[in-house]
Amino acid sequence: MKYLILVKHSNPDVIKLAPAREWGLSENGRIRAQKLAEKLKLYEPEVIVSSIEPKARQTAEIISENLGLNFVALNGLHEHDRSQSPFYEDDEFQRLVRDFFNNPDMLIFGNETADQALIRFRDSIDSVMRSYTEQTVIVVAHGTVISLFVSWLTGEDGYLLWNKLGLPSFLILDMKSKTCLKIENIP
Numbered sequence: 001m002k003y004l005i006l007v008k009h010s011n012p013d014v015i016k017l018a019p020a021r022e023w024g025l026s027e028n029g030r031i032r033a034q035k036l037a038e039k040l041k042l043y044e045p046e047v048i049v050s051s052i053e054p055k056a057r058q059t060a061e062i063i064s065e066n067l068g069l070n071f072v073a074l075n076g077l078h079e080h081d082r083s084q085s086p087f088y089e090d091d092e093f094q095r096l097v098r099d100f101f102n103n104p105d106m107l108i109f110g111n112e113t114a115d116q117a118l119i120r121f122r123d124s125i126d127s128v129m130r131s132y133t134e135q136t137v138i139v140v141a142h143g144t145v146i147s148l149f150v151s152w153l154t155g156e157d158g159y160l161l162w163n164k165l166g167l168p169s170f171l172i173l174d175m176k177s178k179t180c181l182k183i184e185n186i187p
Contacts, residue, residue, distance in 0.1 A: 002136040003172050003181070004129070005043060006146045009051075009059040010036065010168040010186075016087040021079060024054040029167070033059045036168045036186045037066035043172065045069065046135035049128050051077040051142060059168060060140040071140075076124030079142035080117040082110035097144065101151075101159035118152055121145040129175065138170075146171065153178050 011029030012020070025033065040063060048071035050060035057073050064071040080100070088096060096109045104114035112120070121141070128137060143165045150171060151158030165171075166185035174181055 002134070003043065004125070004175055005040065005045060005136065005138045005170055005172050006150070007036070007040075007059065007063070007138055007140040007170045008143045008146055008165045008168055009053075009056040009140060010062075012055040012167075019083045019085075021053050021081075021083055025058045029055070030058075030062065032168055032186055033062040034066065036170070037063045039184065039186065040138060040170065041067060043136060045138045047132045047137045048072075048140065049074050049077070049137060050140040051079070053078050053142070056140045056142060060138075063138065063140065074124060074128065076120055076127075077139060077141045077145070080110055080114070080144045080148075081112045085110050097162060098159050100144070101147075101157075101162065104148075114148055114158075117145055118148040121149055122152065125149060150180055154180050156180065 010033040011026050012023035013026040015023060045067065048060050048064050048069050050057050050071050050073045052073045052075055060071040100108040100114050107113050125139065128139060143162050147158045147162040150156055150161055164183060169185040171180055172182040
């Protein structure tokens with residue numbers, strides 16, 4: 001694999017009464033995904049893989065249309081499973097996510113621990129890497145699982161990284177050296 005580019009999806013249309021895994025992109029999110037696609041062209045990606053969640057799938061669709069590439073949605077790349085969790089206001093959500101990263105083996109909220117989410121996501125990334133060994137690959141996913149994975153790979157603080165990632169954003173990883181070469185938020 002040349003590079004692994006992890007993309008955090010664009011801005012969702014937040015529906016407080018629906019689980020976040022059902023949210024699609026907002027109009028602003030669609031516009032910002034177009035800007036993201038322009039930035040990603042510079043890295044000459046050859047493969048696009050996406051989480052099955054609508055906001056990630058729709059981000060991947062916009063990127064693929066702009067780059068003239070197909071994409072495939074893959075189970076296992078979805079966000080930390082919070083399907084049964086209520087909508088949390090910002091302060092409470094920040095506290096829960098901080099506790100989630102600080103206590104990876106404890107069930108803080110949602111249906112899986114940080115360790116469980118990491119193992120699932122890492123196994124899916126491993127599968128992608130085995131399938132596309134010589135290509136630059138874009139994986140469109142979610143902030144929490146991306147941060148868990150990058151923290152595991154590089155040793156960077158996952159919670160601090162999670163706070164750095166905007167909607168949308170991307171990281172470029174060199175998997176051989178286990179380093180993050182770049183983090184970019186789309187303005």
